[in-house]
Structure formats: structure tokens, C-alpha cells
Amino acid sequence: MSTTFYEERRKDKALDREQDRADRRADRDADRADREAEREEARRLRREKKREKARRRDERRAARAALLAKARNGGDTIGSVVAVACSIIPALYFQLRALTGEGSLPGLIALCLAVMLESGAWVATVAGERAKREGRPVAVFRAAMWGCASFAATINFAHAPGPDWLAWVLAASSYGGVFFWELRGWGRHKTKASRTKAQRKEERRRARHDRRRRRRFPAVHARYIDILTAHPYGTVDPEDAWRDAWRDTHGADLAVTAGVVAHRGRADKALAAAHGVGVETLAVEQLLDDLFPGDGSDGGPAGRRSSRGPNDGPSMGGRGAKTLGRKGKRTIRHLTGRTAPKVPERPLDEADLDRVRALADLLGGAAKLSVKNVREAVGGGNTRYAMALRDAVKAERKNR
Numbered sequence: 322m323s324t325t326f327y328e329e330r331r332k333d334k335a336l337d338r339e340q341d342r343a344d345r346r347a348d349r350d351a352d353r354a355d356r357e358a359e360r361e362e363a364r365r366l367r368r369e370k371k372r373e374k375a376r377r378r379d380e381r382r383a384a385r386a387a388l389l390a391k392a393r394n395g396g397d398t399i400g401s402v403v404a405v406a407c408s409i410i411p412a413l414y415f416q417l418r419a420l421t422g423e424g425s426l427p428g429l430i431a432l433c434l435a436v437m438l439e440s441g442a443w444v445a446t447v448a449g450e451r452a453k454r455e456g457r458p459v460a461v462f463r464a465a466m467w468g469c470a471s472f473a474a475t476i477n478f479a480h481a482p483g484p485d486w487l488a489w490v491l492a493a494s495s496y497g498g499v500f501f502w503e504l505r506g507w508g509r510h511k512t513k514a515s516r517t518k519a520q521r522k523e524e525r526r527r528a529r530h531d532r533r534r535r536r537r538f539p540a541v542h543a544r545y546i547d548i549l550t551a552h553p554y555g556t557v558d559p560e561d562a563w564r565d566a567w568r569d570t571h572g573a574d575l576a577v578t579a580g581v582v583a584h585r586g587r588a589d590k591a592l593a594a595a596h597g598v599g600v601e602t603l604a605v606e607q608l609l610d611d612l613f614p615g616d617g618s619d620g621g622p623a624g625r626r627s628s629r630g631p632n633d634g635p636s637m638g639g640r641g642a643k644t645l646g647r648k649g650k651r652t653i654r655h656l657t658g659r660t661a662p663k664v665p666e667r668p669l670d671e672a673d674l675d676r677v678r679a680l681a682d683l684l685g686g687a688a689k690l691s692v693k694n695v696r697e698a699v700g701g702g703n704t705r706y707a708m709a710l711r712d713a714v715k716a717e718r719k720n721r
Contacts, residue, residue, distance in 0.1 A: 397505045397508055397509070398505060400501075400505075401501050401502050401504070401505040404497060404498070404501040405497075405498040405501060405502060407497075408494045408495075408497035408498035408501070409439055409498050411491065411494050412439065412473060412477060412491070412494040412495045412497075412498070413435050413436070413439055415477050415480070415481065415491050416434075416435035416438065416439075416473060416476055416477060417431055417432060417435050418480070419476050419477070419479075419480035420434055420435060420476075422480065435473075438469055438472055438473040438476075439469075439473060439498075441465070441469040442465075442466050442469035442470045442473070442498070442499050443498070443499070444465075445462045445463075445465035445466035445469065446462075446466050446499050446502055446503065448462050449462030449463055449466060449506075450502075450506045453506060466499050466503075467499070470495055470496050470498075470499050471495075471496075473495040474491075474492040474493075474495035474496055475492070476495075477491035477492050477494065477495055478491065478492040534563070538567075538570075540570050541563070541566050541567050541570045541571075542566075544566035544569050544570050545562055545563050545566035547566075548562040548565055548566055549562050563575075667703065667706050667709075669706075669709060669710060669713060673699045673710055674710060674713060674714065676698045676699055677690065677695055677698055677699070677710045677711065677713075677714045678714055678717075679698075680694060680695070680698045681714055681718065686718070687711075687714050687715045687717075687718040687719075688715070690711045690714060690715065691711070692704060692707045692708055692711060695707040695708075695710050695711045
């Protein structure tokens with residue numbers, strides 16, 4: 322069925338209206354997108370503006386903090402500058418007044434002389450502070466500084482108007498500027514006072530120790546100085562140099578002299594005489610005690626050099642008297658070249674056994690019996706006899 326002209330026209334109009342609506346929707350969408358883009362751009366600009374404002378605010382805050390920190394760190398400088406200005410102005414004024422009051426000096430000449438005195442003091446002050454920072458001597462600069470200041474103070478004191486106290490004030494004004502600036506330098510540069518209390522205490526202790534060494538051991542100290550002086554500076558440790566000086570002077574380790582060695586020999590002889598044995602035998606026994614530490618069964622602490630005689634029973638840490646006794650005797654014969662004299666066996670006295678039993682009860686057990694305390698309990702006697710008494714009492718207590 323064919324369509325008529327009017328139907329075709331109606332369809333075309335409907336299509337045109339639909340297209341118009343689509344175009345208007347597209348225009349509205351485009352306008353909405355444009356407005357949204359404009360709003361987004363405005364928001365972005367506002368954000369950037371805020372960030373820039375915050376950045377400038379932070380910069381101003383940091384600048385203020387840096388200025389305050391600089392002011393805090395340089396507070397002494399600020400105060401010194403104020404004090405210097407308030408000191409120079411009256412000092413310079415009264416110097417000009419004193420010089421022009423003579424009548425024979427023109428004003429320009431008086432001004433030059435007054436400025437020469439003040440500036441001379443300040444040249445010496447600044448040069449001295451630089452020398453102090455660089456570690457150079459400052460005595461010349463200090464002398465020039467205080468000399469110029471004293472000359473200016475004398476002029477102000479001698480020509481001060483009014484009462485005497487004013488003369489002293491004017492003289493102090495000539496000293497005030499350089500004094501306060503010098504005080505600032507004392508506070509800023511490192512001196513002895515910049516060290517900690519612990520460091521100063523350690524240095525004093527070190528100095529006292531060195532003085533004691535020098536006074537107590539003059540010969541060693543002289544050799545010590547020779548060693549340090551002969552070597553390049555800083556290449557030898559002072560303590561190593563002192564140790565070498567001691568060995569060169571006394572031929573021994575630190576704190577050991579010929580007198581000390583002689584005293585040790587006398588002490589060894591006295592100890593050997595107290596035990597009734599020879600010095601060589603006692604030395605061998607002490608060597609054996611060092612090589613085979615005891616277990617403390619003889620009344621002495623383990624691992625300690627024994628003060629007992631050579632035959633004071635088994636104390637060799639796990640080795641029995643039978644095993645080590647023969648070995649010890651062979652060692653003694655080998656080292657000393659002689660044998661112990663033969664002593665005939667003596668029967669045990671019952672009274673002596675009773676005394677040893679009572680001693681064991683008093684000490685708290687037979688394990689604490691030793692040849693030394695057994696001999697003391699029975700009133701002396703042969704070492705072998707004391708050993709037999711001790712072993713007999715130990716065997717009785719063990720078999721109970």
C-alpha cells in the first residue's frame with residue numbers, strides 16, 4: 322500500500338522535529354560541559370591560589386623563624402652592638418669637647434684625633450678576634466686595644482665636667498665598648514671553659530698522674546722524654562713510650578724493679594722456712610698446683626697458688642694421691658736434682674688421732690682436714706706423719 326504525499330510530508334516534519342530536539346539536547350549538553358569545565362578551571366585556580374598563599378605564608382613563617390633563631394644565636398652580638406654604640410657616642414663627644422676646649426686645635430683636627438683613639442682601639446679589637454679564631458697569638462692586639470682605650474679614658478677622666486663620679490663614668494665609657502665586645506668573643510670562641518666538666522676532671526687526673534710519675538721515677542721519666550723527643554711527633558703512644566722507658570731503666574716489666582725481685586726472693590725463702598722445706602721444693606709444688614688445680618678438699622680455694630708444703634695430700638683435681646704423688650716426686654727429683662731424705666714410718670698415736678678427730682668435728686667434716694691444720698692440731702711433726710693421720714681419719718669417716 323503506497324503512501325500519500327501528505328503522509329510523507331508528516332513523516333518528514335516528525336523527523337525534523339526529532340532532529341531539532343536532538344540538536345537542542347546536544348547544545349544543552351555542550352553548554353553544560355562548558356560550564357562544568359569553567360567551574361573546574363575556577364576551582365583549580367582557587368586551589369592554586371590557596372597553595373601559593375600557603376607557600377608564601379610558610380616562607381614568611383620560615384623567614385621569621387630563621388630571623389628569631391639568628392637573633393637568639395646572635396643575641397650577644399646585638400647586645401654588644403648596642404652597648405658599643407652607647408659607649409662610643411659619649412666617649413667621642415667628651416673627647417672632642419676636651420680637645421677643642423684647649424682653644425689651639427681646630428675642630429677638624431680634634432675630630433681626627435678623637436676618632437683615631439676610638440678607631441685604633443677597635444682595629445686592635447677586631448684584629449685580635451680574628452687572630453683568636455685562627456689560633457694565632459693575640460697578646461699584641463690586646464695590648465694595643467687596651468692601650469688606646471686607656472689613653473682615651475685618661476682624656477675623659479681628666480677633662481670631665483661636674484663631680485668626680487661623672488669622671489669615672491666617662492672613663493668607663495671609653496673602656497665599655499671594647500670590654501663588651503671582648504666579652505662577646507670570650508663567650509663565642511672555644512676556651513678551657515668550653516670543655517665539659519668530665520673532660521676537665523679527666524685532664525686534671527691525667528696531669529696529676531704525670532706529675533706523680535715524674536716525681537716518683539725521675540730516671541724513667543727522663544728516658545720517657547728521650548723516647549718521645551727522638552721519634553717524630555705523634556708517632557709514639559705515651560703509654561708505650563713509658564713502658565719502653567721502664568724496661569730500658571729497670572730491665573723488667575712495669576712496676577717491677579730489682580728491689581721488688583729481691584723482696585719476692587726473701588718472701589719465698591721465709592715461706593719455705595715456715596713450711597720446713599727448701600725453696601726449690603716449694604717452687605715446684607706451686608708449679609704443680611698451677612698445672613693441676615685442686616678441688617678445694619685441702620681447705621684452700623681451687624685454682625689458687627698453694628701456700629702448703631709439697632706433700633700436703635691430694636689436691637690435684639681428679640688425680641689421686643697415689644697417681645700424682647709419684648709423678649710429683651719424679652718431677653721434684655728431676656728439677657732439683659736431689660731426693661727427699663728417707664724418714665722411717667712412725668706408728669700413729671691414738672692421742673693424735675683423737676685430736677685430729679676433734680678437729681674434723683670442729684671443721685664440719687674430714688674433707689676439710691689438711692696437712693697444715695693437722696700438724697697444728699698435733700703440735701707439729703713430720704709431714705708424712707700428718708698425712709697419715711689425716712688419711713686415717715678420712716678413712717674412718719668414709720667407712721662409717
